[in-house]
Amino acid sequence: MISSKIRLFVYLSVFWMSIGAGYSQVWHPVSSNVTFKIKMLGAEVIGKLSGFQGTIHFDPEHLAQSVIYGSVEAQTIDTDNSLRNRHLKEKEGFFEVAKYPTITMKSLKIEANGEGFIGTFALTMKGITKNIRLPFSFINEGENAIFKGSTTINRRDWQVGGGTIGMSDNVEVSIVLNVKK
Numbered sequence: 801m802i803s804s805k806i807r808l809f810v811y812l813s814v815f816w817m818s819i820g821a822g823y824s825q826v827w828h829p830v831s832s833n834v835t836f837k838i839k840m841l842g843a844e845v846i847g848k849l850s851g852f853q854g855t856i857h858f859d860p861e862h863l864a865q866s867v868i869y870g871s872v873e874a875q876t877i878d879t880d881n882s883l884r885n886r887h888l889k890e891k892e893g894f895f896e897v898a899k900y901p902t903i904t905m906k907s908l909k910i911e912a913n914g915e916g917f918i919g920t921f922a923l924t925m926k927g928i929t930k931n932i933r934l935p936f937s938f939i940n941e942g943e944n945a946i947f948k949g950s951t952t953i954n955r956r957d958w959q960v961g962g963g964t965i966g967m968s969d970n971v972e973v974s975i976v977l978n979v980k981k
Contacts, residue, residue, distance in 0.1 A: 824857035824865040827945060827979035834872055835974045838955070841966035847879040847888075849903065856947075856979060858910075860917070860938055868907040868919065868947075870977075874900060893962035900926045905934075919949070925958040936975075943981045950974040 832852035838845050854870035874897040877888050889897045908931065909920040916937045923932050936949030954969050955961050 824862055824867070825859045825981065827856040827858060827981060829854050829856070829870075829977055830944075830980050831978045833974075833976040837972045837974075838970070839968040845879055845884075847877060849874070850876040850878075852977070854977070856977075858938065858947075860912070860940075863910045863912065863917070866907070866910050868910070868921075869905070870975075871902050871904040873897075874903055874925075893964075894960060896926065905932075923953070923958075926960065928958045930957050934975075945979050947975070947977040947979065 829852055832850070834849045834852060836847050836849075838847075849872040851873040852870055853872075854868070856868050856870075858866045858868060874895045875889060877885060877895060877897075879885055879888070888894045904924045905921045907919050907921050911918050913935060916935060919934045919936060921932050921934055922929050932951055932953055934949045934951045936947055939946045939948075950972060952970050952972050955967075955971050956969055961967050
């Protein structure tokens with residue numbers, strides 16, 4: 801027989817956990833802008849990815865309960881150059897979109913950082929998952945909000961581009977999400 805103190809403890813624990821889970825606000829993506837910049841032979845190449853889908857449970861007052869997950873389709877890569885796009889999508893050593901169709905990010909931890917936030921995310925690309933830190937801002941406008949963040953990653957960590965001569969290892973990734981409750 802379970803003592804009344806243990807039963808009370810279990811009820812209170814379940815109650816507090818359910819309240820904590822209710823703190824994170826659910827945001828639905830309305831539009832997105834996922835871009836990257838990389839230097840190739842000294843020239844800046846700018847590209848974008850589209851088709852963002854995500855699940856966002858975020859409340860700046862309850863970061864421990866917040867979770868952000870998002871994905872884009874690798875097939876949507878666009879650098880404003882059809883020959884380069886085909887190369888990036890199809891060539892071994894680049895994105896190989898037939899084999900690795902989705903790029904995903906899932907938050908592992910979100911912390912306050914001055915006026916903004918820093919998220920530790922598991923970024924999966926080409927079947928390889930590495931943790932990255934992504935500083936971001938959250939602008940809440942009532943029923944609507946905007947997430948903006950950018951970070952620099954090393955393309956070689958995900959085996960993208962191999963030893964391509966003249967290609968920088970550093971890629972600046974920027975994400976802007978317009979969301980609503």
